[in-house]
Amino acid sequence: MTLLTELVARLADVVCADPDVMEGYRRDRASWAPAGLPLALARPRNTREVQELARFATEHRVPLVPRGAGTGVAGGANALDGCVVVSFERMNAILELDEAAMYAVVQPGVLNVELKQAAAQHGLWYSPDPSSFEISTLGGNVATNAGGLCCVKYGVTGDYVLGLEAVRSNGEVFRTGGRCRKDVAGYDLTRLLVGSEGSLALITEMRLRLRRKPAPPSTFVALFGSLEAAGHATASIVRAFEPSLLELMDRTALRAVESHAHLDLDLDAAALLVGQTDTENSSQLLAMQNACEAAGAHLAYSTEDPNEGELLLKARRLAYPALERLGSVVIDDISVPLPQLAEMLRRIELVAAEHDVLVATVAHAGDGNVHPLIVFDPNDESARVRAHAVFEQLLVEALALGGTVSGEHGVGLIKAGYLRRQLDATSLELHHAVKRAFDPLGILNPGKLLGSS
Amino acid sequence: MTLLTELVARLADVVCADPDVMEGYRRDRASWAPAGLPLALARPRNTREVQELARFATEHRVPLVPRGAGTGVAGGANALDGCVVVSFERMNAILELDEAAMYAVVQPGVLNVELKQAAAQHGLWYSPDPSSFEISTLGGNVATNAGGLCCVKYGVTGDYVLGLEAVRSNGEVFRTGGRCRKDVAGYDLTRLLVGSEGSLALITEMRLRLRRKPAPPSTFVALFGSLEAAGHATASIVRAFEPSLLELMDRTALRAVESHAHLDLDLDAAALLVGQTDTENSSQLLAMQNACEAAGAHLAYSTEDPNEGELLLKARRLAYPALERLGSVVIDDISVPLPQLAEMLRRIELVAAEHDVLVATVAHAGDGNVHPLIVFDPNDESARVRAHAVFEQLLVEALALGGTVSGEHGVGLIKAGYLRRQLDATSLELHHAVKRAFDPLGILNPGKLLGSS
Numbered sequence: 001m002t003l004l005t006e007l008v009a010r011l012a013d014v015v016c017a018d019p020d021v022m023e024g025y026r027r028d029r030a031s032w033a034p035a036g037l038p039l040a041l042a043r044p045r046n047t048r049e050v051q052e053l054a055r056f057a058t059e060h061r062v063p064l065v066p067r068g069a070g071t072g073v074a075g076g077a078n079a080l081d082g083c084v085v086v087s088f089e090r091m092n093a094i095l096e097l098d099e100a101a102m103y104a105v106v107q108p109g110v111l112n113v114e115l116k117q118a119a120a121q122h123g124l125w126y127s128p129d130p131s132s133f134e135i136s137t138l139g140g141n142v143a144t145n146a147g148g149l150c151c152v153k154y155g156v157t158g159d160y161v162l163g164l165e166a167v168r169s170n171g172e173v174f175r176t177g178g179r180c181r182k183d184v185a186g187y188d189l190t191r192l193l194v195g196s197e198g199s200l201a202l203i204t205e206m207r208l209r210l211r212r213k214p215a216p217p218s219t220f221v222a223l224f225g226s227l228e229a230a231g232h233a234t235a236s237i238v239r240a241f242e243p244s245l246l247e248l249m250d251r252t253a254l255r256a257v258e259s260h261a262h263l264d265l266d267l268d269a270a271a272l273l274v275g276q277t278d279t280e281n282s283s284q285l286l287a288m289q290n291a292c293e294a295a296g297a298h299l300a301y302s303t304e305d306p307n308e309g310e311l312l313l314k315a316r317r318l319a320y321p322a323l324e325r326l327g328s329v330v331i332d333d334i335s336v337p338l339p340q341l342a343e344m345l346r347r348i349e350l351v352a353a354e355h356d357v358l359v360a361t362v363a364h365a366g367d368g369n370v371h372p373l374i375v376f377d378p379n380d381e382s383a384r385v386r387a388h389a390v391f392e393q394l395l396v397e398a399l400a401l402g403g404t405v406s407g408e409h410g411v412g413l414i415k416a417g418y419l420r421r422q423l424d425a426t427s428l429e430l431h432h433a434v435k436r437a438f439d440p441l442g443i444l445n446p447g448k449l450l451g452s453s
Numbered sequence: 454m455t456l457l458t459e460l461v462a463r464l465a466d467v468v469c470a471d472p473d474v475m476e477g478y479r480r481d482r483a484s485w486a487p488a489g490l491p492l493a494l495a496r497p498r499n500t501r502e503v504q505e506l507a508r509f510a511t512e513h514r515v516p517l518v519p520r521g522a523g524t525g526v527a528g529g530a531n532a533l534d535g536c537v538v539v540s541f542e543r544m545n546a547i548l549e550l551d552e553a554a555m556y557a558v559v560q561p562g563v564l565n566v567e568l569k570q571a572a573a574q575h576g577l578w579y580s581p582d583p584s585s586f587e588i589s590t591l592g593g594n595v596a597t598n599a600g601g602l603c604c605v606k607y608g609v610t611g612d613y614v615l616g617l618e619a620v621r622s623n624g625e626v627f628r629t630g631g632r633c634r635k636d637v638a639g640y641d642l643t644r645l646l647v648g649s650e651g652s653l654a655l656i657t658e659m660r661l662r663l664r665r666k667p668a669p670p671s672t673f674v675a676l677f678g679s680l681e682a683a684g685h686a687t688a689s690i691v692r693a694f695e696p697s698l699l700e701l702m703d704r705t706a707l708r709a710v711e712s713h714a715h716l717d718l719d720l721d722a723a724a725l726l727v728g729q730t731d732t733e734n735s736s737q738l739l740a741m742q743n744a745c746e747a748a749g750a751h752l753a754y755s756t757e758d759p760n761e762g763e764l765l766l767k768a769r770r771l772a773y774p775a776l777e778r779l780g781s782v783v784i785d786d787i788s789v790p791l792p793q794l795a796e797m798l799r800r801i802e803l804v805a806a807e808h809d810v811l812v813a814t815v816a817h818a819g820d821g822n823v824h825p826l827i828v829f830d831p832n833d834e835s836a837r838v839r840a841h842a843v844f845e846q847l848l849v850e851a852l853a854l855g856g857t858v859s860g861e862h863g864v865g866l867i868k869a870g871y872l873r874r875q876l877d878a879t880s881l882e883l884h885h886a887v888k889r890a891f892d893p894l895g896i897l898n899p900g901k902l903l904g905s906s
Contacts, residue, residue: 100688100792145637156635159612174879180788182609182822182860184598184648185868185875186902187884191644195637212693235553240665281733335633339553367635407635415638422638426627430891431640437886449639 007040007056007084014049015084016041025067025087026079031330032388033075033413038065038085045090047165047173047204053086054202055171057443064169065445066198068108068140071132073331074412076144076197076448086202088139094118095205101179102210103162108139108203115208124210127154130408131320142206145195147408152366153244153278154211156408158194165205166193169443179207192434197410198445200438217244217276218285219309220302222292223269227349229296230271231342234365236291237275238338241284245276245313246366250345252352253319253360253373260322263315266299271345273297273365274316276309319362320373326358328378332391334398335369335407347397348372355386355393369407370398392418416451460493460509460537467502468537469494478520478540479532484783485841486528486866491518491538498543500618500626500657506539507655508624510896517622518898519651521561521593524585526784527865529597529650529901539655541592547571548658554632555663556615561592561656568661577663580607583861584773595659598648600861605819606697606731607664609861611647618658619646622896632660645887650863651898653891670697670729671738672762673755675745676722680802682749683724684795687818689744690728691791694737698729698766699819703798705805706772706813706826713775716768719752724798726750726818727769729762772815773826779811781831785844787851788822788860800850801825808839808846822860823851845871869904 001009008015016022017040027035039062044050057064063083070077079085092109099122104115112133115126129148130136136146145158163177177183177190193200224230230248237243249257249272258265265272273292277284282304289302303309323329336344345361348370352359358375372394376387395405395418405411405418420428431450435442446452454462461468469475470493480488492515497503510517516536523530532538545562552575557568565586568579582601583589589599598611616630630636630643646653677683683701690696702710702725711718718725726745730737735757742755756762776782789797798814801823805812811828825847829840848858848871858864858871873881884903888895899905 098790098792100692101790102692145641147635147637151635155612158641168879168883172879174877174883176880178857178875179790179855180821180857180860182600182604182788182817182820183857184600184861184863185857185859185872186864186880187649187653187887188598188611188641188644188647189880189883189887191641192887194641196640200640212695239553239555242665279732279734280736283733335635337551337554337632339551364635368633369635402632404631404633404636404638406638407633408637410637411639419638422631424627426621426625427629427639427642430621430627430642433890434640434642434645434887437890438883 003060004039010056011049011052014042014044025085028070028072028075028077030073030075030414031328033078035078036081038079039082041085043087043090050167050202050204051171051173054167054169058170058441061441063446064443066202068137069135071136074410075414076410076412078413103207104210105207106138107205108137110138112136112138112141119210123213125213127211128157128160138206139203142194142203143198144410149245149364152246153242158191160209161190161194162207162209164190164193164203166201166203168201169439169441197449199435199449214278215280216306217278217309218304219276219312220285220289221274221312222297222300223266224271224297226270227345228342230273233273233292233295234341235338236295237288238366241288242279243275243366244278247274247316248363248365249316249319250361253362256322256360257315257318260325261318265315274312323360323373323375327375330374330387330391332372332374332394333407333409334394334403334405336398336401336403338368340401341368344370344401348394351390351393355390357386357390359390411449413448416449456513457493463509464502464505467495467497478538481523481525481528481530483526483528483867484781486531488531489534491532492535494538496540496543503620503655503657504624504626507620507622511623511894514894516899517896519655521590522588524589527863528867529863529865531866556660557663558660559591560658561590563591565589565591565594572663576666578666580664581610581613591659592656595647595656596651597863602698605699606695611644613662614643614647615660615662617643617646617656619654619656621654622892622894650902652888652902667731668733669759670731670762671757672729672765673738673742674727674765675750675753676719677724677750679723680798681795683726686726686745686748687794688791689748690741691819694741695732696728696819697731700727700769701816701818702769702772703814706815709775709813710768710771713778714771718768727765776813776826776828780828783827783840783844785825785827785847786860786862787847787856787858789851789854789856791821793854794821797823797854801847804843804846808843810839810843812843864902866901869902
């Protein structure tokens with residue numbers, strides 16, 4: 001009996017080995033990460049079937065590659081040769097939504113937006129808002145500890161995970177955390193699994209905290225003649241106020257959006273800052289606008305109208321599609337301490353010029369989390385090589401400024417080598433020791449996050 | 454050469470073996486947890502000396518028991534026979550306070566209040582506020598993931614830890630996390646060490662996030678004729694508003710405080726709820742007061758004056774000292790989901806009556822975190838036994854209500870057996886595997902948290 005026939009015999013309704021179907025499950029959106037040829041695709045419907053997959057994988061030393069919606073950009077969900085890709089698309093139920101306890105219990109295949117909508121029906125809010133929230137799954141969000149735009153006030157995905165159910169590589173199921181917001185009973189295995197990119201266990205159920213819905217936001221926008229001024233404005237706003245969103249676009253991003261959408265943006269500006277506040281204190285909005293002007297903004301405007309605010313955010317939301325018109329876009333993801341934000345933006349411009357590559361930058365400025373959008377002609381090999389060099393050089397620059405090689409997108413395949421540069425030798429050894437503690441045979445998403453050891 | 458002479462030879466200025474001195478380092482405030490006789494007390498001055506202690510301990514298989522100020526109540530810092538107690542009292546420097554980056558780098562021996570004061574000089578705030586904040590160390594706070602009163606809005610200690618420096622049991626030093634608020638590079642070893650009670654590594658340095666100082670709070674107080682009504686008020690306030698504090702006292706606590714301090718409290722009330730808000734929206738205060746009245750409060754009062762607010766909090770702050778006048782007090786620490794709060798309070802009254810033990814309860818109500826204060830005559834062995842039975846029965850009741858055996862005080866020695874009841878078999882096995890990954894020889898605080906294996 002071949003491996004595949006045994007797998008089909010054990011999980012007939014779950015397994016698919018049609019090459020045409022599998023082709024759609026081989027990679028995420030990391031355009032230059034390698035992707036292997038899977039043995040099979042598995043679409044389990046419940047925890048029991050995930051356990052059976054794990055037992056099969058352990059018996060035969062077959063790698064399992066878990067997968068949400070494939071919207072990741074680090075190659076974390078890319079297939080390995082001979083692996084079983086485990087898609088959680090059929091485990092897509094909201095199992096419980098407890099309004100009084102203010103949490104939901106969901107399966108990993110539920111889309112972020114689906115939980116947001118279900119919570120809204122009870123006047124509640126699931127806060128984490130990665131840009132992909134309409135198409136990415138909560139399982140993927142938790143596996144990568146996804147960030148987003150509201151993190152500056154409301155934190156990242158991990159801040160909303162109360163507890164998990166997960167399956168070990170040997171097929172055993174276990175639970176972490178619980179129902180309580182305060183819980184110090186034992187090691188924080190919940191936080192250890194969050195962001196572990198499917199390399200420690202297969203998450204089969206998540207208990208996620210919900211919040212009361214905040215007031216509608218008011219919005220300001222400001223234009224700056226220099227990156228330094230925009231950096232100073234960002235720091236002084238975070239220092240003195242509580243923005244619920246604080247986003248930045250650099251000159252190149254502004255120009256790309258303007259030529260795409262004709263919003264009448266000021267093309268001489270070095271940077272645009274757009275911010276929101278949802279406190280019910282209207283003086284905060286004007287004070288943030290004033291902070292921009294004090295930092296040197298040559299134009300600043302604010303509105304308490306949520307619809308007009310959404311229009312002001314439009315330029316920021318259009319950055320990615322505008323850039324995609326100009327070529328293939330690779331999105332980098334680094335974070336630096338807030339005082340280094342302007343210097344990081346300056347270095348991005350330098351590195352882009354040095355390698356003759358178009359790089360437009362958007363940033364979750366309030367968190368120091370920067371997304372250089374690296375554009376290149378996919379048919380020009382030399383351009384691809386230069387774009388790749390820029391991508392990697394920016395990781396080096398982030399580390400030099402005391403930053404991190406990933407703020408919110410994860411390490412996956414494409415940054416494993418740089419994670420090894422970021423961590424010291426003992427920390428790296430502890431990472432491997434933790435991996436072995438959970439998955440001694442290296443069945444779960446091998447080669448991701450930690451690289452090949 | 455004996456073990457002790459070798460240790461003294463290697464770390465002369467650090468080690469003390471005077472039995473009179475060591476006596477003060479044998480236990481924390483867990484009055485009925487066992488405490489052994491240490492081989493020596495070590496008071497290292499820097500990371501290098503901590504590393505040398507770890508190397509000595511590993512070479513000779515000597516347990517190390519790390520210790521902050523000894524204010525813990527779970528026996529986590531209690532000595533073991535033949536161990537070296539490692540007190541961090543000499544590593545008490547604030548190494549860095551970066552106002553722009555909004556973090557401080559501190560050694561573990563710094564008191565919580567010292568960082569609060571240093572931050573306040575820059576208009577910043579170190580939020581975590583365990584009741585012991587004036588006498589407990591940040592190292593102890595991080596090792597136990599200490600909670601406090603402001604958690605209901607501002608989260609627990611772990612939410613403020615950006616990164617750590619720590620020493621493994623083999624003497625290797627490593628760093629976790631970093632300077633960035635958003636950082637997904639690798640496993641979250643920071644959160645794994647937070648709350649690990651010194652059982653995974655010796656924390657030698659901590660980078661802690663600071664906040665802008667919030668507005669002065671306004672305060673309400675409300676009295677209820679039933680626990681159910683107080684529970685409903687708590688749930689509806691958390692559901693609809695954003696209190697920065699929400700504390701509860703039951704009838705027994707109220708009576709003890711009244712007979713101690715004569716504050717003219719209503720002794721017919723079943724519970725008192727006191728809450729604060731620091732939003733600049735003054736309608737929130739009245740709305741919370743109204744929510745209490747709607748839930749059945751027979752008296753509710755609010756004030757925007759911070760000084761008067763502090764007076765309203767006085768009864769809550771006096772609960773522990775008032776109870777101590779009546780006998781030895783053991784403080785229990787459990788959490789339940791918010792909808793179970795009233796039922797948990799009801800069960801506490803039942804269990805106390807059943808065992809004929811005086812139990813007064815205070816609670817960080819907004820988090821569902823309940824502290825039964827169990828009072829007994831230390832000279833009456835039967836009373837001690839009954840008090841102990843109550844302590845343990847309340848852990849069982851918390852588990853039955855979907856809660857946890859420790860919300861914020863930790864597991865230490867006294868709850869290791871109940872942690873094993875809370876975790877499933879695979880989770881427990883993973884706890885041990887993680888322990889072995891960090892500390893394969895079991896040098897660090899053995900027997901704490903996980904118990905003797």
